[in-house]
Amino acid sequence: MVATNIISTQNLDSKQIVGYWNDAVSKIYAPCHNILLKSNFHATAQVTEFGLSELSHIDSGGVDYSRTSHNIRQDQKDDIFISVMLRGVGYFTQFGKQVTQKEGDILIHDSAYPYLYQYPDQYRSIFYKIPRGVLESRIPNLDKLGGSIIPRDSAYANSIASFLNSAYIMGSDSNVMISNDISEPITALLTGCLQKALLGSRDDINMTRQKIILENIKEFMLNHLQDDTLDLKSIAEQQHISIRTLNRLFAEIGETPMHWLQTKRLNCAYQMILSQRSSSITDIALRNGFNDLSHFGRLFKRQFGQSPTQIRTRKQ
Structure with a gap:
């Protein structure tokens, strides 16, 4: 039969709450590196097991949950969570994208990847935990x-x-006797709805994630303009993608990675020539990843129609 447990901080001393709730979260959801409890924190969770799945109803004060790569390497939890926000609001970040879960919204989150879940104030939610293996055969x-x-x-x-x-x-009605067999129809109903709901948005989801990956790559390249060893191989390795994927992401915006990088370097050098008159043109070229001054001069003139010296002289 289905087993239901109540976990609560209500009767605990304030010094016991942090450790107790950290243990509860690790058991019910997944271990987190840092759990930041807001002032006067109290929480109650009702946890009901449905076969391989588990449903939890949580009424909690404000709290932040941060699950890191270190946590994942240690415990290797591999569950998918489907949750509905009953009251309050939550801010969830996974794969570099933050979303807001408002009352009535459904959120999917994955314990096999790092995430940050932030609840600024009191909230109430229901979570349904399903092992990845159960869903993989149903949702491609x-x-x-x-x-x-x-x-x-x-x-x-x-x-x-x-x-x-x-x-x-x-699960909360003690007068209702429930068999573990109910998990199968519940999971089937949930996954059927998820398939339909995500089918129309999957292309948008994929496009959004590609944009996020591309923006992360661009940010990395902009932060390493001075590195004259930067090439396709080193960029791909740093971003944990293949060179083919790197080229494809930039092709979707009509660019190549190295041409985009070169343009940004030249634009940055142009602004520095105008604004940093005490810096030599050679120094500016080196600070933007050009170790060959003649090559820099040719590329600069091709892009701006004048040499670096002419630009600086004209603006004086």
Whole structure:
């Protein structure tokens, strides 16, 4: 039969709450590197096991949960969470993208990847935890769905919220005898709704993630303009992608990685020539990754129609 447990900080001394709640979160959800409890924190979680799946209803004060790569290497939790926000608001970040989960919104998050979950104030949510292996056969390309939001005005969000609420009510009613077999139809209903809800947005999700990856690459390149050894291989290695993927991401914006980098270096050098008159042109070239002054001069004149010296002289 289904087992339900209540976990609460209500009767604990304030000095015991941090350790107690950290242990509870590690057991129910996944270990986190840093759990930052807001002032006067108290929380209660009702946890109900449905076969391989687990449903938890949580009523909690404000708190931040940070799950890092270190946590993942240590515990290797591999569950997908589907949650509905019943009251309050949460800010969730995974794969470099932050989303806001408001009342009625459905959020998907993945314990196999780092994330940051921030609740600024009191909130109430229902979470349904499903092992990845159970979902992989039902939802293709399950990886990278963490951080997906199904907004409350979606018919599918309403259906998922209704399923989760019904399961919570059944689990909390001591007069209702529930078999573990109920996990299969609940999971089937939830995944059916998820498939429909995500089908229309999957292209948008993929495009958004590609844009995030590209922006991260651009930021890395801009932070290393001075590095004259930067090439396709080193950029790809630093970003943990293949050279082919790197080229494809830039091709989608009509660019090549190295031409984009060269243009940014030249633009930066142009601004420095105008604003840093005490710096020599040679120094500016080196600080922007050009170790061959003649090559720098040719590229500069090709892009701006004048040499670096002419630009500086004209602006004096």
